Amino acid sequence: MNKLRIISCSQKSVTKVFKRFKMSRVNKDNFCNKQPTHFISIPFCVGEVKERYLNFKKEILEKFQDQADFDEVLFQNPNKLHMTLGVMALPSVTERDNAIEVLKQCKADVIDQILKDQSLRMRISGVDVLNNDPKKARVVFGKVDRSDHELWQTLCDSVVDYFTKAGIIQKEYDQVKMHITLMNTIFRRKSSVKEVRKNRRPIDVSSIIKEYENYDFGITTVDSLHLSDMRAVSSSGYYKPELILDLKQDDPA
Numbered sequence: 347m348n349k350l351r352i353i354s355c356s357q358k359s360v361t362k363v364f365k366r367f368k369m370s371r372v373n374k375d376n377f378c379n380k381q382p383t384h385f386i387s388i389p390f391c392v393g394e395v396k397e398r399y400l401n402f403k404k405e406i407l408e409k410f411q412d413q414a415d416f417d418e419v420l421f422q423n424p425n426k427l428h429m430t431l432g433v434m435a436l437p438s439v440t441e442r443d444n445a446i447e448v449l450k451q452c453k454a455d456v457i458d459q460i461l462k463d464q465s466l467r468m469r470i471s472g473v474d475v476l477n478n479d480p481k482k483a484r485v486v487f488g489k490v491d492r493s494d495h496e497l498w499q500t501l502c503d504s505v506v507d508y509f510t511k512a513g514i515i516q517k518e519y520d521q522v523k524m525h526i527t528l529m530n531t532i533f534r535r536k537s538s539v540k541e542v543r544k545n546r547r548p549i550d551v552s553s554i555i556k557e558y559e560n561y562d563f564g565i566t567t568v569d570s571l572h573l574s575d576m577r578a579v580s581s582s583g584y585y586k587p588e589l590i591l592d593l594k595q596d597d598p599a
Contacts, residue, residue, distance in 0.1 A: 378467070381436030384445065384588065385581045386505060387574045390427040390526055391584050394564030395470055397483055399528065415549040416576060420529045425583030429526050431571075432506045432515040436588075446516050449573055452508040453591055454559060460501050466593060468494050470526060473555060480555045482548040484532070487525035488563050498524060498568075499564075505571070506528035526563075569594050 353583045369460065403421050413421035436442045464582035475483040490498055509515040531546050570593055574585035 369389060370439055380437060382435050383575065383577060384436045384442070385433040385574050385576055385585075386431040386449070386509070387572045387585065388429040388431070388568055389570075389584055390429065390470070391425050391574060391582070392565055393566055395488075395526075395566045398561075398563045399427060402528070402558065402563070406558075409557075410553065411445060413553075416554075420531065420549075421533070422527050422530065423583070426585065427526055427572075428585070429502075429524060431502050431522055432509060432517075433576075434509070434515050436514075440553070441514075442588055445509075446512060447569070448512045449589055452505055453593075455509055456504045456597070457501065457591075457593065460497070460591060461595065462503060463517065463595075464532075466567050466568050467565050468498055469478055469565045472560050473528065473558050474525075475551060475555065476523075476525070476577075477488065480552040481550045483551045484548050485525075485527055486529040486554065488529050489511055490524045495524070495537060513518055516526040524550050 363567065390399075399422075403418075403424075405414060407418060436445050470488045472489045472492040473486055474489055476485040476487065477483065499521065502524060506515055506517060506522055510517040529551070531549060534546075570588045571591040572585070572588040573591070574586060574587055578585045578586035
């Protein structure tokens, strides 16, 4: 049996590290057996981006009303517009508390250094599909503008790497696919398994991509990260937060 040695100047630090290590082992062993319950998210459900999304939706439903596939049910709830950094399974209070502490520590160790002296603004510009084939699309999403891409890609990847090392997130890809879901065929889901499969059929959105390829959804200030519960909503209509992590930098004294 492999032995773990933790060396620190205080018993408190040793206990803290051991508890985190133990929790990471539990999470890792159970990744395949647990359904996701939470995710780290950036909300886009207020301000300019939300308003321009609603305009985007309105235009499409009016311009393409002769196309039966473009039903209103395909569109994301405007109160749930968001970007997902990573998903995780946190079924117990202990696991949720651990994830909260890890996200707080991630800010101190990683996020503050990346965002130091940086603008928190992000522009969403253009639309695309996840599978690279607009004629057989299941998800249409808004893109992070090139001018802001490098900073936010670095931040998103670093947060996911931090949670992966803590054993809370199982990393699937080398990089986070930064996107804001605008349309998704899964929103057509029905109560029966048969209907879910039927209604996940892809749709041809090539006309949307052609006309809205460079659509400007505007700018938002990304001033927080949420540890969101995907099973519950708050009074605002957005996912219930276990933690809202403030990203704003403290002004120097």
